[in-house]
Structure formats: C-alpha cells, structure tokens
Amino acid sequence: MTERKKYNVAVVGATGAVGEKIIKILEEKDFPIQELKLLSSKRSAGTKLVFKNEEITVEEATDDSFKGVDIALFSAGGSVSKRFAPSAIKHGAVVVDNTSAYRMDENVPLVVPEVNEADIASHQGIIANPNCSTIQMVTALKPIQDHFGLSRVIVSTYQAVSGAGAQANNELEEQSKQYLNGEEMQAEILPVKGDKKHYPIAFNALPQIDVFQENGYTFEEMKMINETKKIMHTPELSVTATCVRLPFFTSHAESIYVEVEKDGLSVKDIWEVLENADGVLLEDDPSTQTYPTPLSAANKEEVFVGRVRKDLDHEKGFHMWVVSDNLIKGAAWNTVQIAEKLIANNWLS
C-alpha cells in the first residue's frame, strides 16, 4: 500500500461564505492535505475554525503566509487576489482563484473540469474559477456542443441572493420579516452593495446583478457572455444573457435557449447526452411534475437539468432549465475540483 502524497493548502477568505464551503468540501472529499492554512483579512484573523476535528486559527494574509504552500485557494474578492496571488506564486504555490480578477487574462486558464480540464495544464501559476452562473450553464451546454454543435445561446437567469454575499442573505431575511409584519422594507445592500441605489429584494425581482457597463449590460451578464466563449473555446458562438436577482437564498436557476447545428434532433436526443454527461443530473419528467428547483438543488454538487423542450417553430431550437447550488458547483466545489485535477494530472509545477 502506497502512501498518498499530501499537500500544504491555503484557503484565502476562509471566513467568507465560499471559504467555509471550500473547507467543508476539502474535508468531505478527503483532499490530501498535509497542512491547512486558513487566511483572511486582519478583521477576521483570530477566528477559530474546525477542520477534521482539529481547531485551526485563521491568520491574517501577508506576503509571507504562502511559504511552503503548494495550493492556494483564493475566494476573498478580486482586490485580495490581485494583492496576494503574486506572493503565493513567488513562493511556489499554484493559485486557484475564485474571483473575477484574472478570469479574462489570456495567460490564465478559466476552467470547469467537466468542460475544459485540459486547459489547466497550461497554467502559469494561476487557474481561474468562473462566475457561478457561467459554471452551471457551460456544464450543461458542453455535452450538447460535443454531440450536436451549438450556434447560439440565449439565457435568462433566476439567481439567489447568496451570490451577493452573507449580507444579502441577511437583507432578504430581514426584509421578508418586515414585509410580513406590515413594516417598510429597508434596502441597503442589493442589488449591488457599492452602487448608488438599493431596492428591496423580498417579494420582488431585480433585473440587475453587478454594476452596469457602458453597453447597457450588467457586469454579470458580460461575465456569462465572455466566460462562456473562453471556457468552451468558441469565440464565434453567439451568447447573450439577462441576469435577474430573486428572493431565494440558495441556487441559481437558468432558462437557457440554444440553437444546435445538427438537424432533426428530438428532446430524447438531448436527454440522452445530458444523462451521460459528467456533473449533470437530468430531472425531467412532465408526467410526474419532475424538474429541479432552487430548493431541491441546494447543498448538492451536481448541475440539474429539466424542462428540455423543442421550439415548436424552430427546428434547431431547444429550451432547458438548469439549476445548481451557486456556492457549491458555482464556487467552492468547482475550485476544489480544479485543485484535485492539478494533483491527479501532476500539473502542479
């Protein structure tokens, strides 16, 4: 019996919503860890977290934090990644970055293992984890692209508040109570904490996720458009998106319309490739009202697909309803998956 090689792993942003999920998944998946280093801002340093029944004190991230670290999982915001990823690389660590800081950098692979695992091999120290809404979409699109070709994607999203952080969760909870008690709702966080105006999310829908760009799209919509093309290696694929924040805590849902290249496909053809696709679970049976919902997908690692239908007026058009936990496959699990692939393929150095 050979001893598995073990690695020194750092989690940057350990006390955040995604950081906590990463630590939980590292434990559940029995990731081969020699030493786990939990890092945060000065404010959260000193917090004690438990990993495999052992208490670990969270330390403030500094340039020296990464000495001896093999793999550094960043999930503390783009500015923290920009500040400390270079130090981590200098000390020999490979960074898996779950922020938008490096995603569109042409020297940085942007990876969903089910879609483009091989891209990890070309990393120069950083692998980027895509945006949550992008990850679940490309996981469902990839098998269709592989088997039938894709020419067009039009998506409307139904996104949970947890994508905007723990404060947004609290806001939804507080506003819901205020509304049900007949009180005025207080809006201070959503749609975007740093933006000029805030609107209630409880019992409402906000067609703005992240800030507006010059072209009228939000940054979230542009992430879905640009990241999808990069991950799938399809700069010519038409992709367009409308992103909407909704009053639920966990899981994003997406109404995705695609046009395939192949003629004469049926819903059964699409079902068949989705049933055999990595990371996808098909939940689609109208006769038993079977389809995924944000609540049914919560705390699970798969991407769930239902409501596959053929456009009645367009031979090559198909609908699907894609749901996944935005903090798990959409963030923490995809990050840990990339780290697993780094090890399994000897792509660390």
Place this chain on the structure above:
Amino acid sequence: MTERKKYNVAVVGATGAVGEKIIKILEEKDFPIQELKLLSSKRSAGTKLVFKNEEITVEEATDDSFKGVDIALFSAGGSVSKRFAPSAIKHGAVVVDNTSAYRMDENVPLVVPEVNEADIASHQGIIANPNCSTIQMVTALKPIQDHFGLSRVIVSTYQAVSGAGAQANNELEEQSKQYLNGEEMQAEILPVKGDKKHYPIAFNALPQIDVFQENGYTFEEMKMINETKKIMHTPELSVTATCVRLPFFTSHAESIYVEVEKDGLSVKDIWEVLENADGVLLEDDPSTQTYPTPLSAANKEEVFVGRVRKDLDHEKGFHMWVVSDNLIKGAAWNTVQIAEKLIANNWLS
C-alpha cells in the same frame, strides 16, 4: 350638456381577486353604469360589496341573472363562462370573458385594445380577454412590430403567485413565515392546485405554471405562444416561452428576446417607439439604475419596459424587461378597457 348613456353591467365572479379589481376600476374610471349586478357562485352569494358608496348584495349567478344586462364581465373560471355566457348572450348582453374558455375560438376576438382594438367589431357576443402574461408582452411587442417588423420572440417569465388566485397568495405568506421560523413548509396549492404534486414556492422558483401538455410545454406557455400569434395576427411569427412561478405577490416580469426584421436598429430606435406607444411606460436608464420591478409596477395600469439592449452578437436581436400588474392590465383593467371600447365605438349590438 348631453347625458351620457348608461349601461347595465354584470360582474360574474365578483368576490374573486380579479372581480374585486374590476369593480374598483369600474368605479375609478367612472364607467357609465345604470345598474351594477354582482354575481357569484352559491357559496359566495349574500356577500355585500360597496360600489360608489352603495352596498350591493352579491347574487348567485343563474340563467335569469342576465335579463336586461348590456355588458357581462366574466372572471370566475372557464367552466362558469361556458355555463353562463350563452345565457348572457341570449338575453342580449355582450360578454367580455377573462378566462381561457373561448380565447382560441376562431369566432371570438381575443383583444388587447392597444394592439387589436378593431377586432372587437367582429364579435358575436363574446370578446375574450387574453392570459395575463400574454397581455403585457403583446402590449410591448406591438409598437416594435408596427415600426420594425418582428420575426421571433423568446420569452422567460417571472410570474407572481396572485396569478394562481388568493389561495396561492396565502400559501406564499404562510410558507414564508414557516421558513423564517425554522418550520417545515406546507405545500398544498402551487404550482397547480389540481395537479398531482405540490412544491414550496417561498424562497424558491417553480418552472411550472398550469398543467403540462403532451408536447412538454405547460398550458401557460402554450397560451403565450398561441394567444400572441392570434392577437397580433401573425401566425407565422416564431414565439416560444418558458414560464416560471416566483415568490412575489403581484406583477409578472418577462425577459423578452426579439428579432426584428429591419436592419441597423439601435437601442434608441426601440426606446423611441416604446416611449410613444399606448399603454407603455419606458423606465430604462442604466446610469441611474432605473428599471421596473414587480414591486414598482404593482397597482398601476401601465406596462413598464426597461433593460432594452441590443444582442452583441446578433444585429437584429434585442432584449427587454417587461413588467406589469397581472391583476390590473393583466386582467381587470384590460377587461374594462374592452368594455369601454365596446361603448365608445358603438360595438355593443
């Protein structure tokens, strides 16, 4: 000064959510009423409602209820319309029916006054009021069709629970309280009261509105597809839909993607025709985070449009976000509007 002619009006389903809104709007718009007859099922008969400071006792609808009635506004479910609309017509009334009973009947005009007012003229005793989600969509599509031509519509909806009746409102409220108190949510109404399974709507999203059809689409989705083509007189227009129920009480929102026929259009061109369109209010300014939401549109009669954007990869593709109160323009107000047009154009007989 000439006296306005006045009419005997019956409201069938007077104690329901839409019936109550109809009575309120008849009062607010000072509809020329001689006598207002409020009708209901046996169960609700005897209820006293107030119209213009006068108490009116709701009576059980019978075949004889329609004697002397000029205009009968039906909103009590398809089976009630099928049962009593013939009696109303026999007594000389014109029926405006807010159920799905007659909508696709080729002898029955299906009308949104801003779109196809002239169709009312050809009525044979019944004019149908379209489905709520269809009404607001065609109101926004019509000016675009008129000015630029339309070849394709792909819509994903975000629909309020009130579309499923007062019991669904209560269910959302109760489930929200249960969830916030850490109790298990009880689901007995949504997605469809008479269907086999029920799922929680609070803090969730249900991709099913009305029952599933043989082709995998729900009846709500088929209504949007078929009614849109009928109202707009465009059987050749590609229309496809995904309808989703969400945890808010009032107003439906729709992420609508269209392809126009004309080349070279900009967002400003679309804005211009929407700004001048009947029944539409443009609320679209990314620089000030201005866009409609279900809460902002509630209790208003207009169809609000925001987030107009051009597809970055398709010259003729445009997005828009369309929101309207599903019980007002989506039901009661459109019904009363049709009745107003019947009178204004002398189309009663």
